[in-house]
Amino acid sequence: xxxxxxxxxxxxxxxxxxxxxxxxxxxxxxxxxxxxxxxxxxxxxxxxxxxxxxxxxxxxxxxxxxxxxxxxxxxxxxxxxxxxxxxxxxxxxxxxxxxxxxxxxxxxxxxxxxxxxxxxxxxxxxxxxxxxxxxxxxxxxxxxxxxxxxxxxxxxxxxxxxxxxxxxxxxxxx
Amino acid sequence: xxxxxxxxxxxxxxxxxxxxxxxxxxxxxxxxxxxxxxxxxxxxxxxxxxxxxxxxxxxxxxxxxxxxxxxxxxxxxxxxxxxxxxxxxxxxxxxxxxxxxxxxxxxxxxxxxxxxxxxxxxxxxxxxxxxxxxxxxxxxxxxxxxxxxxxxxxxxxxxxxxxxxxxxxxxxxxxxxxxxxxxxxxxxxxxxxxxxxxxxxxxxxxxxxxxxxxxxxxxxxxxxxxxxxxxxxxxxxxxxxxxxxxxxxxxxx
Numbered sequence: 091x092x093x094x095x096x097x098x099x100x101x102x103x104x105x106x107x108x109x110x111x112x113x114x115x116x117x118x119x120x121x122x123x124x125x126x127x128x129x130x131x132x133x134x135x136x137x138x139x140x141x142x143x144x145x146x147x148x149x150x151x152x153x154x155x156x157x158x159x160x161x162x163x164x165x166x167x168x169x170x171x172x173x174x175x176x177x178x179x180x181x182x183x184x185x186x187x188x189x190x191x192x193x194x195x196x197x198x199x200x201x202x203x204x205x206x207x208x209x210x211x212x213x214x215x216x217x218x219x220x221x222x223x224x225x226x227x228x229x230x231x232x233x234x235x236x237x238x239x240x241x242x243x244x245x246x247x248x249x250x251x252x253x254x255x256x257x258x259x260x261x262x263x264x
Numbered sequence: 265x266x267x268x269x270x271x272x273x274x275x276x277x278x279x280x281x282x283x284x285x286x287x288x289x290x291x292x293x294x295x296x297x298x299x300x301x302x303x304x305x306x307x308x309x310x311x312x313x314x315x316x317x318x319x320x321x322x323x324x325x326x327x328x329x330x331x332x333x334x335x336x337x338x339x340x341x342x343x344x345x346x347x348x349x350x351x352x353x354x355x356x357x358x359x360x361x362x363x364x365x366x367x368x369x370x371x372x373x374x375x376x377x378x379x380x381x382x383x384x385x386x387x388x389x390x391x392x393x394x395x396x397x398x399x400x401x402x403x404x405x406x407x408x409x410x411x412x413x414x415x416x417x418x419x420x421x422x423x424x425x426x427x428x429x430x431x432x433x434x435x436x437x438x439x440x441x442x443x444x445x446x447x448x449x450x451x452x453x454x455x456x457x458x459x460x461x462x463x464x465x466x467x468x469x470x471x472x473x474x475x476x477x478x479x480x481x482x483x484x485x486x487x488x489x490x491x492x493x494x495x496x497x498x499x500x501x502x503x504x505x506x507x508x509x510x511x512x513x514x515x516x517x
Contacts (some may be wrong), residue, residue: 145393146314175318176389178396238300239404240307248300264396 101127101136101161108160111152112243115195118153122183125174135168136161141179143264144244181264192261193227198249200263201225224260226251236260270446271384272327273346274453276336277443277490278390279319280347283337284498285368286312287505288355297358304404308365311397318390338509342498349489350433352498359412359419359426366405366470367434373402374462375437378454387452406470413474424476435485438463443490 105127106119118124118140126139138157142150154171161169181200189199201222224234231253238248246259289309296302320333331339350368355361376398379391413423438460440448447453464481471478488494508515 142314142393144311144314144397145318146310146312148310175393178393180396238303239400240300240303242303244307244310262400 096136096164096166098127098129101138101166104160104164105138105157108153108156111149111156113192113195113197115191116184116188118157120185120188120191122179122181122185122188123153124157130170133168135170136166137170137172139172139174141174141177143179147244149243179264181261184261196227196258197246198224198227198258198260200261202263222263224249226254226256227258228256229254265442265446267446267450268326270443271452272323273443274447275319275323275326275387276344277346277348279316279323279336280345281351281368281372282312282319283316284345284347284501285351285365286310286316287501288351289361291504292355292361301358305361308401308404311401315390315394315397318393322386322390334509338506342494342502343492345489345494345498345502346492347489347494347498348433348436349486349495350430350436352489352495352501353430353433354497356426357422359422360429362405362408362412363423363426363430365401366409367430367467369398369402369405370466370470371434371437371459371463373398374459374466375454378459382453383451409470409476410474413471413476420475423474427471427476428479431479432484432486434467435481436487436489439485439487439490441490 102119102124105124106117108118110116110118110121110123113121121143123140123143124138125141126137128137128139129135130137138161140150140154140157150173154173157171158169182203184200192199201224221236223232224236225232226234226249229251231251233252234249235252236247237250237257240246241248241259245261245264247262248257249260250257286309289305289312292302292305293309294302296305316337317333320336324331324333324336350364353360353364373395376391376395379387380395382388382391409423412419414420415423438456440456444453444456448455460481468478
């Protein structure tokens with residue numbers, strides 16, 4: 091395939107079509123994983139910088155491969171995927187479109203800006219940290235409760251709706 | 265002490281603490297006392313494994329002998345492991361699992377906070393990545409210590425027994441040797457006294473809420489793991505963890 095001339099904006103648009111392998115309704119861009127797109131002055135390679143969500147998340151390797159494959163499929167011959175640790179990924183980077191897609195998929199999106207939940211700063215007692223109010227993605231009720239601090243992937247916790255009784259995943263603030 | 269050698273050792277200590285605890289927690293997969301606990305144990309194990317990879321990759325690059333994260337994890341023997349004795353203590357009953365976790369999480373949290381300001385940029389970045397996960401671990405283990413400590417007579421008795429059993433392993437992390445001192449002198453590692461004070465303060469708070477008695481922090485503390493002198497148990501942990509690479513060198517899947 092011939093090499094194509096393309097722009098950084100175009101690459102971003104293409105990446106917006108690359109789904110997260112675990113939660114395919116949200117793209118790697120909407121998830122905030124893609125931190126930069128640039129063309130290397132020397133080699134001309136397209137360099138995509140990604141950041142891991144959780145350090146042990148097994149999806150990260152798949153995401154790097156998916157990004158590379160997606161751009162090659164668009165005709166980019168030289169693609170490199172770099173990983174950056176800092177600043178560390180936060181759910182604050184998730185787009186509004188991404189949050190809406192999660193809700194539609196039955197996963198409650200993160201409900202607050204990330205705060206320090208340790209409760210160990212400024213003399214705040216450990217138990218004084220308020221649990222977030224999470225809306226049921228099925229019926230919208232705020233009458234929900236945490237059933238498990240961990241769920242099917244590192245980024246989620248399990249909740250149950252006390253009105254419609256459905257269990258659901260909650261994408262944790264991170 | 266050669267500065268690079270000291271830093272290599274220091275990186276191995278961080279890596280091996282996370283790796284051995286991760287391996288121990290992984291052994292509980294499918295054996296948790298409740299489904300939620302089972303998921304939590306394995307998720308914490310996964311986070312720790314991810315952190316291990318960041319530490320070991322850096323250690324391997326720094327050493328420059330061509331050892332990558334896999335070789336460092338799978339092809340070192342017990343004397344080359346630098347984890348503290350706390351993380352190789354047996355899984356035992358659930359009280360022991362949670363007390364071990366809580367003591368580790370508390371120290372881990374304050375260490376990562378200290379390492380955010382490390383003069384070594386990459387260590388600071390790994391700490392920045394890790395601390396969010398560690399904070400969540402600490403929230404959870406603290407909650408469970410309170411629920412089980414301030415629970416039934418039986419759960420309280422088991423928790424107190426676990427505290428008394430594990431307490432002498434809680435101090436090794438604060439016993440600074442030449443490696444730690446070299447790291448502190450270079451601004452890479454935080455002051456052990458500040459770390460210890462923050463640790464004891466939080467443990468005392470949580471134990472009080474959990475109605476558990478905190479043993480004296482001034483008593484005898486076990487030591488040796490950081491220098492590679494381990495209990496017999498580490499050999500069994502490594503035997504299981506390293507079996508595949510030892511039996512089939514270089515195998516991939």
